[in-house]
Amino acid sequence: MNKFLAFTKLIRLKNLIMIALIQVLIKYTLINVYLDNFTLNNIRFSFYLIALILIVAAGYIINDIYDIETDKINKKENQIIGNSISSKSAFNYYYLLNFIGVLFGFYIALSIGKTAFGFIFIFFAFSLWRYSKQHKTSFATGNFQVAFLTALSIINLILFDLVPIRINNENGSLMISKIIMFYAGFSFITTLIREIVKDIEDLEGDQKINAKTLAITYGLKKSKNIVIGLTSATIICIAYFQYFQYSVISTQFEHEISIWGVNDISIIYTLFLQGLFLFFIYKTFKAINKEDFHLLSMLSKIIMLAGILSIPVFTLLHQN
Known part of the structure; x- marks a missing residue:
């Protein structure tokens, strides 16, 4: 394996693309569509996204560094560090990406007049290092930590794009913030x-x-x-949203209500999402070996992507 390809695997390029996609969809199919005022213009948002992606990429590197011994068993021939890339080079990449990421983060924080927000990127870098160092010995703490950081990366858009303009009902930013928080919870x-x-x-x-x-x-x-319990709880939450959708639609023509995410096609989309979760539960019941759980891991990515793609779908339907 050549070094460039090895590096893209080391930083989980596909995962980084998904993280970037989530940020872009929220920014350009939600915030920019419904709000007249926001803090991050295209250049600032690009720098913000670069900062986030570089720090997450560094997190993947340090995770593989600390997982060298377990990866000899779990990944075998697919192990990157120690084969295609040396530990020394991996550490150099880790420090470089974190440094540039934090630098960009502080630049954005300064440019929007919220210098303290720059420390959020330091918190990200530190938390990813701590997770990588301790998650194999910390029971479920590491799992919750990664889930929290994923949600925080989405909430970050509220902090950097909406907080500086003051969130309130009058400019619509409060409702947009609630929608973003919902997707942060989903993530x-x-x-x-x-x-x-x-x-x-x-x-x-x-x-x-x-x-x-x-x-x-x-x-x-x-x-x-x-896993089945958590998935079932998510299905129930989506079902509650579907009940809300149906309740609004049943009175829509009488009261001329127009609400984001509430129409016939949106209900069909959420039913599709429910179907993915139900299939996930079925495959979890049947899973018995490493290959089965690898498939479940991939399926969970697809479900997250399908959930996030509902943002442009709901916006497009609402605009039309």
Whole structure:
């Protein structure tokens, strides 16, 4: 494997693209569509996105550095550090990406008059380092930490784009903030589910280094039940939103109500999302080996992507 390809795998380029896509969709199919005033113009948003992506990429690198021993078992021939890229080079990439990311972060914070917001990027970098160092020995703490950071990366758009203009009902920013918070919650729960699934997938290697992940502590069956429970809770939350959609639609023509995410096609889309979650539960019931849980991990990514894609879908339908 050549070094460039190895580097793209090391920083999880596909994951970074998804993270960037989420940010872009929220910015350009929600915030910019419905609000006249916002803080991040195209250049500022680009710098903000670069800062976020570089720090997350550094987080993936440090995670692989600390997982060298377990990856010898869990990834085998797909292990990057120690094969295609040396540990020394990996550390250099890690420090460089973090430095540039934090630098860009502070530049954006200064440019919007919120210097203290720059420390959010330092918090991201520190939290990703701490997760990488301790998640194999911290039971479920690491899972929640990654889920929280994923949600925070979305909430960040409220802080950097809306807080400086003052969030209120009059300019519509309060409603947009609530929608963003909803998707942050969705990202939190789907990321948490995926992190637990990944722990189950890595069970063999983690056991050999005496790790204390949730999957090792509770075992395969209980861990699967936790995944199913979290997924079921998410289905119930979406069902509640669907009930709201139906309730509004039933009175829409009488009262001429027009609400984002509420129309016939939006209901069909959320039913499709429910179908993905139900299929995920079915595959979790059937999962017994590493390959099955790897498939579940990929499926959880698809579900998250489908959920986030509802933003441009709902906006397009609402605008028309």
